[in-house]
Amino acid sequence: NRQLTLAARPVGAPTANDFALQETTPPSPKQGEVLLRTVFLSLDPYMRGRMSDAKSYAEPVAIGEPMVGGTVSRVHTSLNPDFQVGDWVLSYSGWQDYALSNGEGLIKLDPAQVPPSYALGVLGMPGFTAYMGLLDIGKPQAGETIVVAAATGAVGSMVAQIGKLKGCRVVAIAGGAEKCAYALDTLGVDACIDHKADDFAEQLAQACPKGIDVYYENVGGKVLDAVLPLLNTGARIPVCGLISQYNATALPDGPDRLGQLMGSILVKRMTVKGFIIFDDYAHRYDEFAKDMSQWLRDGKIHYREQIVEGLDKAPQAFIGLLQGENFGKLVVRVGAD
Ligand code: NDP
Structure with a gap:
């Protein structure tokens, strides 16, 4: 289980030294839990805020902990009756290969409808x-x-x-x-x-x-x-x-x-x-999802992703996001689907 952790709080632009790549053994799910394998990790500007301990609307990532982030993941092992091995879910697993979940907050995705990574961009946050x-x-x-x-x-x-x-x-x-x-x-x-x-x-x-x-x-x-x-x-x-x-x-x-x-x-x-x-609009998510799905189906909305291959490339890609190097929604492919 590779994890990218926060090694230091950046001053100015983040650098590669602010992140550390660590190897751990994947955790084992207990009864009621699932083990998720990350397929796609979303990189977003707000993560710069999580690297800082300045007061904000959300808690900072602690030094030594994996960076947080939205993911599209697949159920690798399930001890939760609501999830089958292989299910696609939108999760908040962070910058790592595997994460445990008790199922709360996971949203199931149907890959037959739209590419699952769209849940991190056009159809997501x-x-x-x-x-x-x-x-x-x-x-x-x-x-x-x-x-x-x-x-x-x-x-x-x-x-x-x-x-x-x-x-x-x-x-x-x-x-x-x-x-x-x-x-x-x-x-x-x-x-x-x-x-x-x-x-x-x-x-x-x-x-x-x-x-x-x-x-x-x-x-x-x-x-x-x-x-x-x-x-x-x-x-x-x-x-x-x-x-x-x-x-x-x-x-x-x-x-x-x-x-x-x-x-x-x-x-x-x-x-x-x-x-x-x-924080402000969670109660209106369905309204958005209905309109945006329809616009996508009707070909009225174009969506461009930039997919970076490999978790180890996440720090450089994130550093680039804050300097305009991305072209489209920045996503990291962490594992094979
Ligand atoms: P983008 O995919 O738009 O990537 C960031 C882009 O910002 C870069 O590609 C670059 O575009 C531009 N940029 C970077 N640095 C600078 C700079 N110094 N001056 C001018 N432009 C710069 O990111 P997102 O779409 O994910 O995010 C866009 C904004 O929305 C961010 O400010 C983000 O924090 C905010 N956001 C806010 C949320 C909220 O709840 N309030 C939720 C989600 C996002 P270019 O090369 O074209 O300049």
Whole structure:
């Protein structure tokens, strides 16, 4: 049983030395338990928060313990009558080959319907996040302009496509020409701006001739700076994530623009609302699952995964996620299915 544990709390960007690969014998299930074999491990930006012991909405991973994470797993051994050997389940087994479960919280998956790994992305946590943040907080109306960054990623790609389904103008922001081409050609956005371009702010302004009504906040930093002057009166900002800040160790150089931000919120009467998907919206999961499954079946939603082979590759892939190296929902294939 290989486990990737947290070896040290990173300062700034995580490095390979913050993780340790350990070998243990797989645990044995007791009566009522199942032993799960991890097939796919989801890598997500929130894991950077779990590596830190700064106060947050969830407990940090303890030093020496396996990193946490959502997995698609198969039942290897079952002493629980509700589960058969070979069953596919959505689990929270973390960065390891095997994990025990008493069955609580496991969700059975049917591989005949959709590829099981989709439960970690389009049909799981990131898709749900896009759906609720955009529709419940962003409240997009047909004809309005939505801006979303990290637009080819797990969450952003769904925000962009749901925005189009709702009849909006969608302006995507992504890192590099290849991602922008994908956003335009496959996700069907109206414009895509590369945030690495020198004239990024000017290009964004040009792409939003009627201003911005919904800014789905995934990244913060210089993207937010460029968005702020373009926001319309009554704009909505679902604050989903601030990935450009997750490795920050200090406040950015001045001048301090907090007053400017608060002033904009005041005079433009904007709604700025943060949310933590399962804490706030677990009761609405079925609504999401029904709509998203239908859109997928109808071919209205495109989904791109980047599958990295091997648990030992997880640290490098995760480090890259925080620097924009992934292209699509990042998943590690841990074991053969
Ligand atoms: P992605 O698949 O979008 O991967 C992360 C992407 O972020 C990168 O590919 C990169 O895209 C972009 N990025 C990374 N670093 C920077 C940077 N310094 N500046 C600008 N962009 C950067 O990840 P997810 O879709 O899983 O997550 C997107 C956001 O949603 C994150 O902020 C995450 O924390 C948040 N989230 C929040 C949840 C909640 O409950 N509130 C739940 C799930 C996710 P590019 O190369 O295009 O810039």
